[in-house]
Amino acid sequence: MGIVDTRKLVFEYIRRDEEGNVEGINRAVDEVDICVEKGEFIAVLGHNGSGKSTLAKHLNAILMPTEGTVWVGGMDTAEEENLWNIRQTAGMVFQNPDNQIIANVVEEDVGFGPENIGVPTEEIWQRVEESLKAVGMYEYRAHSPNRLSGGQKQRVAIAGIMAMKPECIVLDEPTAMLDPNGRKEVIRTIRQLNQQENVTIILITHYMEEVIHADRVIVMDGGRVVMQGTPREVFSQVELLKKYRLDVPQVTLLAYELKKKGLPIRDGILSIPEFVEEIAKL
Amino acid sequence: MIRDITIGQYYPVDSVIHRLDPRVKLMGTLIYIISLFLFKSFTGYLVALVFLGAVIKLSRVPLGYILRGLKAVIVLLFFTIGFNIFLTPGQVIWQAWVFKITREGLRSGAFMGIRLIFLIVGSSLMTFTTTPNHLTDGLERLLGPFKRLHMPVHEVSMMMSIALRFIPILLEETDKIMKAQSARGADFESGGLIKKAKSLVPLLVPLFVSAFRRANDLAMAMEARCYRGGEGRTKMKPLKYGRRDYIAYGMIALYLGALFLITRYLWK
Amino acid sequence: MSIILDKVNYEYSKGTAYEKKALRNINLEIRDGEFIGLIGHTGSGKSTLIQHLNGLLRATSGAIYYNGQDIYDEDYKMKDLRSKVGLVFQYPEHQLFETTVLRDVKFGPSNQGLPALEVDLRAYEALKQVGIGEDMLDLSPFELSGGQKRRVAIAGVLAMKPEVLILDEPTAGLDPKGRDEILDQIAKLHQENKITVILVSHSMEDVAKYVSRLIVMNRGEAVFDGSPKKVFRHYKELERIGLAAPQVTYVMNELAERGVMVSTDATTVEEAGAEILQWAKKCGII
Numbered sequence: 017m018g019i020v021d022t023r024k025l026v027f028e029y030i031r032r033d034e035e036g037n038v039e040g041i042n043r044a045v046d047e048v049d050i051c052v053e054k055g056e057f058i059a060v061l062g063h064n065g066s067g068k069s070t071l072a073k074h075l076n077a078i079l080m081p082t083e084g085t086v087w088v089g090g091m092d093t094a095e096e097e098n099l100w101n102i103r104q105t106a107g108m109v110f111q112n113p114d115n116q117i118i119a120n121v122v123e124e125d126v127g128f129g130p131e132n133i134g135v136p137t138e139e140i141w142q143r144v145e146e147s148l149k150a151v152g153m154y155e156y157r158a159h160s161p162n163r164l165s166g167g168q169k170q171r172v173a174i175a176g177i178m179a180m181k182p183e184c185i186v187l188d189e190p191t192a193m194l195d196p197n198g199r200k201e202v203i204r205t206i207r208q209l210n211q212q213e214n215v216t217i218i219l220i221t222h223y224m225e226e227v228i229h230a231d232r233v234i235v236m237d238g239g240r241v242v243m244q245g246t247p248r249e250v251f252s253q254v255e256l257l258k259k260y261r262l263d264v265p266q267v268t269l270l271a272y273e274l275k276k277k278g279l280p281i282r283d284g285i286l287s288i289p290e291f292v293e294e295i296a297k298l
Numbered sequence: 299m300i301r302d303i304t305i306g307q308y309y310p311v312d313s314v315i316h317r318l319d320p321r322v323k324l325m326g327t328l329i330y331i332i333s334l335f336l337f338k339s340f341t342g343y344l345v346a347l348v349f350l351g352a353v354i355k356l357s358r359v360p361l362g363y364i365l366r367g368l369k370a371v372i373v374l375l376f377f378t379i380g381f382n383i384f385l386t387p388g389q390v391i392w393q394a395w396v397f398k399i400t401r402e403g404l405r406s407g408a409f410m411g412i413r414l415i416f417l418i419v420g421s422s423l424m425t426f427t428t429t430p431n432h433l434t435d436g437l438e439r440l441l442g443p444f445k446r447l448h449m450p451v452h453e454v455s456m457m458m459s460i461a462l463r464f465i466p467i468l469l470e471e472t473d474k475i476m477k478a479q480s481a482r483g484a485d486f487e488s489g490g491l492i493k494k495a496k497s498l499v500p501l502l503v504p505l506f507v508s509a510f511r512r513a514n515d516l517a518m519a520m521e522a523r524c525y526r527g528g529e530g531r532t533k534m535k536p537l538k539y540g541r542r543d544y545i546a547y548g549m550i551a552l553y554l555g556a557l558f559l560i561t562r563y564l565w566k
Numbered sequence: 567m568s569i570i571l572d573k574v575n576y577e578y579s580k581g582t583a584y585e586k587k588a589l590r591n592i593n594l595e596i597r598d599g600e601f602i603g604l605i606g607h608t609g610s611g612k613s614t615l616i617q618h619l620n621g622l623l624r625a626t627s628g629a630i631y632y633n634g635q636d637i638y639d640e641d642y643k644m645k646d647l648r649s650k651v652g653l654v655f656q657y658p659e660h661q662l663f664e665t666t667v668l669r670d671v672k673f674g675p676s677n678q679g680l681p682a683l684e685v686d687l688r689a690y691e692a693l694k695q696v697g698i699g700e701d702m703l704d705l706s707p708f709e710l711s712g713g714q715k716r717r718v719a720i721a722g723v724l725a726m727k728p729e730v731l732i733l734d735e736p737t738a739g740l741d742p743k744g745r746d747e748i749l750d751q752i753a754k755l756h757q758e759n760k761i762t763v764i765l766v767s768h769s770m771e772d773v774a775k776y777v778s779r780l781i782v783m784n785r786g787e788a789v790f791d792g793s794p795k796k797v798f799r800h801y802k803e804l805e806r807i808g809l810a811a812p813q814v815t816y817v818m819n820e821l822a823e824r825g826v827m828v829s830t831d832a833t834t835v836e837e838a839g840a841e842i843l844q845w846a847k848k849c850g851i852i
Contacts (some may be wrong), residue, residue, distance in 0.1 A: 064712060076522050108522040115515035120431050120463050127534035129523040134714040140534045152411065153628040154363050162466050163724045165608065192739045195768045197808055261743035266771060266813035266835055273839045278852045288813060292820045298851050337593030477622050479663040481653040482722060483645065503663035
């Protein structure tokens, strides 16, 4: 069993009219089976409304499955006594950097999680220092979050989760509201945590450039998992991705188009050096 | 305009007063305010002035900056003094039409004015020297005993600190929405009261929607970080009295003692 | 017919400790019917600049002329300028406030003091232009999806029939398909209605595909101004100021460095593809 497992996970939103009668049922997540091993870097891709964020909220027990089961660290999320252990095992970073920072000073915000789970004062300080250093925000520890850039705020939010020593971090579109520099900062930080601290990462996004370093990519559409594989495997299927309202990095698209026109190059090119190498070989 | 209000803002310098435990400052301010109403003589005010002056000096907050805070309450100040001067019965020294000034009125007007100024300066000094976080921490601890009476002390202080965090964000947002609606031809300035009130709808609705969305997000983020109320929480920065704080309490006691002695026995 | 900026400077909080020069000596001419991309990272001054174009911010020094008229003239009507230069802010869906989609879109034109019938017509037309179907007109704007809300908000500005349409990051937070839809609709508006469009963005990839002129801002200055091809030739300088040219620019430059005889001017995938194919044919690879 992995760190995160879902078995036939279904989640339905019930829409009601003004009188409270059921108008319809939206199946946001539809029989999803995923298994994430400890230390993996998983990216979940999908357009807005594909169910990827709904899936993410199950991994932190914010939502409970309508049908099926979710296990986090071997604990069933439907059992209430597991709730706080689950949230400690799988931390969650959200989209809007402003709406998840609670305190008025960076270090106090990072200490918020440990305070909640009753960590002794001295250890809180130690954890805060370690986490802020891990995301490269230690020198900003005494700053007000209001003066930070979007990317920096997200790194503080990640440090806040790290301070709770989770085994897995779920990031729900952490870069959607950031500019390109902020996006790079956050992705670099996530990769570092994955490689150096061996934290399992589940990254929800719709930016293709962010997933090329993932161990595995899961593509969702209409609440279902429709593609799964290494970034190379997934990105070699350009047409299919387009059908799911996604696009691929420009080099990948360029290589794909050239191959279609008859140039003998391989599938699923992900980076500029790879592409240049492939063309120069001809 | 909002930027001009200095009352309630933190003034970031390092001083003995800044480093005091917030509980000392809260208690000190409360005692000081009460003390202002315990006497009715100029000598008493002199003692209160000396004490206040000493604290201001120690706090290293510029006097001009503190006095600027009075500007915001100047109307209130005038009203209070005016009411006292004109409406206190007693020995008339000046009269015109229905207005008359009495000796007693002048006296109580002056007292009220001084009291009010001392009160405002004294309490704003507390906010100048204490970060909002410290203030809420201090309040939470001071009100701690009320928890047993099922008063939501922790929740209230958490609410205050979240409010403080989101005030600047919402102010910025207000500015943004105002600009966006102005770009659609909205007019927030001209027209009578009713028209003005109506013109606020395009500003207030989006602002409320946004505030609710933020509140919703924040609640989710807090729960995801295992927040479940004050029960079982530890503190990253627990409040602890130091030598400095005991000395400060001593000073406050000394002030009260001096006030009592001087107004009662020395110059009655 | 044009907007001319003459030595425009703007300082925040002048005379206080927070003083900051947000615009430095901006000289620009924006001609009728242009499709301009305005690029710069956060804090480069691009948002400040566009707020000058419809008078929301007033330059600390310098002059702005709209169709030859000085907008800072005492008898110039700022309100008219605001209906000629439509400004769509970032996350415009956050400004929706009415009870129905239609009423919200009517807010702008009714502020212009137009007759009710004209207001209705314009609202219908604008909603059609952004692809909001008639079945949605009576819904509450808050019931719509994120992408739909954004389009309604854009329609709210379009309904004022601006001659110049400025959009600040209109695709922020949208997924790739949503992004393409909005950008395609804007391009169509530009072509069919002949309005001037200024697209503020930090994505070079998005902008390169659509605009004919790029203005790059850095620290309050307009550092590059020209066709995308011309601007992307400076891709190394762009990188130094925290921006990046589209991936294909890097691809073509690196290919050229490796001795592959291709022109480095391609700014879109299509152009790059055509260029490489041509090279391949010349070399007899295919």
